[in-house]
Amino acid sequence: MKLFVTGGAGFIGSNFVLYWLCHHPDDIIVNYDALTYAGNLENIKELEGNSHHIFVRGDICDAVLVEQSMKACDMVVHFAAESHVDRSIMDPSAFVKTNVLGTQVLLDAAKKIGVQRFHHVSTDEVFGSLDLGSSEKFNESTSYSPHSPYSASKAGSDHLVRAYADTYGLPITITNCSNNYGPYQFPEKLFGLAITNILEEKKVPVYTPGNQVRDWLFVEDHCRAIELVLLKGKVGETYCVGGLTKDVTNMEIVKMILSLMGKGEDVIELVKDRPGHDVRYAIDWTKIQKELGWEPTVILEQGLQKTVEWYTTHQEWWKNIKSGSYTTYYEKQYTQR
Ligand code: NAD
Ligand code: DAU
Numbered sequence: 001m002k003l004f005v006t007g008g009a010g011f012i013g014s015n016f017v018l019y020w021l022c023h024h025p026d027d028i029i030v031n032y033d034a035l036t037y038a039g040n041l042e043n044i045k046e047l048e049g050n051s052h053h054i055f056v057r058g059d060i061c062d063a064v065l066v067e068q069s070m071k072a073c074d075m076v077v078h079f080a081a082e083s084h085v086d087r088s089i090m091d092p093s094a095f096v097k098t099n100v101l102g103t104q105v106l107l108d109a110a111k112k113i114g115v116q117r118f119h120h121v122s123t124d125e126v127f128g129s130l131d132l133g134s135s136e137k138f139n140e141s142t143s144y145s146p147h148s149p150y151s152a153s154k155a156g157s158d159h160l161v162r163a164y165a166d167t168y169g170l171p172i173t174i175t176n177c178s179n180n181y182g183p184y185q186f187p188e189k190l191f192g193l194a195i196t197n198i199l200e201e202k203k204v205p206v207y208t209p210g211n212q213v214r215d216w217l218f219v220e221d222h223c224r225a226i227e228l229v230l231l232k233g234k235v236g237e238t239y240c241v242g243g244l245t246k247d248v249t250n251m252e253i254v255k256m257i258l259s260l261m262g263k264g265e266d267v268i269e270l271v272k273d274r275p276g277h278d279v280r281y282a283i284d285w286t287k288i289q290k291e292l293g294w295e296p297t298v299i300l301e302q303g304l305q306k307t308v309e310w311y312t313t314h315q316e317w318w319k320n321i322k323s324g325s326y327t328t329y330y331e332k333q334y335t336q337r
Helices: 011-022 041-045 063-070 086-092 091-112 149-168 189-201 219-232 250-260 286-291 298-311 315-321 325-335
Strands: 002-007 029-033 053-057 076-080 119-123 172-177 179-181 204-207 216-218 238-241 266-270
Touching: 002 011, 002 219, 011 029, 011 041, 011 219, 029 063, 041 053, 063 091, 063 286, 076 086, 076 091, 076 219, 076 266, 086 091, 086 149, 086 325, 091 149, 119 149, 149 172, 172 219, 179 219, 179 298, 189 204, 189 250, 189 298, 189 315, 204 250, 216 298, 219 238, 219 266, 219 286, 250 298, 298 315
Parallel strands: 002 029, 002 076, 029 053, 076 119, 119 172, 172 238, 179 216, 204 266
Antiparallel strands: none
16 A cells, blocks of 8 residues: 555644555555654664655645655545644744645545545544543544644644535545654643653743643554554544543643653743633543444553653654754743743
8 A cells, every 4th residue: 555644744644654654565655754853864864764654745735746645545634733833823824835735636636536535634623622621532523622722723724624524425534633742742732841841940831720631642653543443433523532641630741751750840841821712621431342343452551661661762853853943942931931
C-alpha cells in the first residue's frame, strides 16, 4: 500500500510515519510537509536512506504539487495543520488558510485521483468545553461548538471532509482525538514546555487558575488507533479517541512532572489565562473500542515518565528549537500579556 501522509514532520505525523513503517515495512509513505516552524526533519532522521519513505516539501494549499505528489497513492492520512491554540489567538489567518483551504485542496486531489480512503485527523476541541466537575464526555454525536480560531478552523475542515463524502462519495473516515503527549512534541504545548523549562531551570507558566482539565493520550496509542481505522474502520464513520486519564487538572499535571524530575513547586508561575479557554475535555472512546477493538494502553504516570526521559535524553533536539523565532513567540506569549 502507498500512503500519502500530510504533516509527517510534525509531532503526531512523525510518530505515525515511524510507527507505520516499523509495522508495515513493505508499504510506501509519501510524506508531504511544508516544514513550517512546527515541522522538523530531525523527527524522521532515522528514515534517511529508507526507500519506502519519500519526503516532499510542499504546502497543502499548492494544488498542483499536491496532485502530482498524491498520484498513485491508495490512502491519504491528513495531519498537516496549524495546531497551537495560543498562536491561533495571536493570528488566526494561517489557521484558516492551512486548516480549511488546505484541507479542501487535498479533498479535491483525493477525489480526482480516486483514493481508497481519505482519513482526516481532527480534535476533540471542535466539541467545545464541558463543565468542570461534570461526568459528561464527548462522543461521536456531540454537537460542534468550537471556541478558538484553531478549533473553529478544524471544525470547518471536518465539515468539508463530510461534505465531500456526502456530495461526491469520497470514502472518508475521521478521528477526533484528545490531547496527545510524547516524544517530538513541539515545546510550545504544556508537556514539552513544562519539561524543557524545568530542564533549563526556568519558571513553568500555568494559566490561571490551573484547574482546567484535559484528556491525555500517549501519542503511540493514537497512532495505533489511526492504524486500526485505516485497516478496519468503516467508510464514512467518525471515531473519538481518548486516553486513560481521569480528570487531571493542568496544575496536577505540572506538579506530577516536577515530582518526577525531583524539583520543587516554587517554579510554578500562575500567568494570565488564555482568552476563551475551554475548561474541560473528556472523551468517551467506547465506539472505537467496541467496533475496532482499540483502547489506550499507556497510563498517565507511565507516559509521563517516558516523555520526561525522552526530553531529558534529547536536549539537542529541543535546544535547537528553543532559539530564534521560538524566543520571539515565547516573549510575546508570556511576557507581553
Ligand atoms: P504539529 O503542529 O506538531 O505539526 C503540524 C505539521 O504540519 C508540521 O510538520 C508542519 O510543518 C505541517 N504543516 C503545517 N502547515 C502546513 C501546510 N500548509 N502544508 C503542509 N504541511 C503543513 O501538529 P500535531 O500536534 O502533530 O497535530 C497533527 C494533527 O493532529 C493536526 O491536524 C491537529 O489538529 C491534530 N490534533 C492534534 C492534537 C495534539 O494534541 N497535538 C490533538 C488532536 C488533534
Ligand atoms: O484537545 C486536543 C488539542 O490539544 C489539539 O487539538 C491541539 O492541537 C493541541 O495543541 C492541544 O490543545 P490544548 O490547547 O489543549 O493544548 P496546550 O498544550 O496548549 O494546553 C493544554 C492545557 O494547558 C490548556 O488547558 C492550557 C494549559 N497551558 C498551556 C500552556 C502552553 C498552561 O497552563 N500553560 C501553558 O504554558
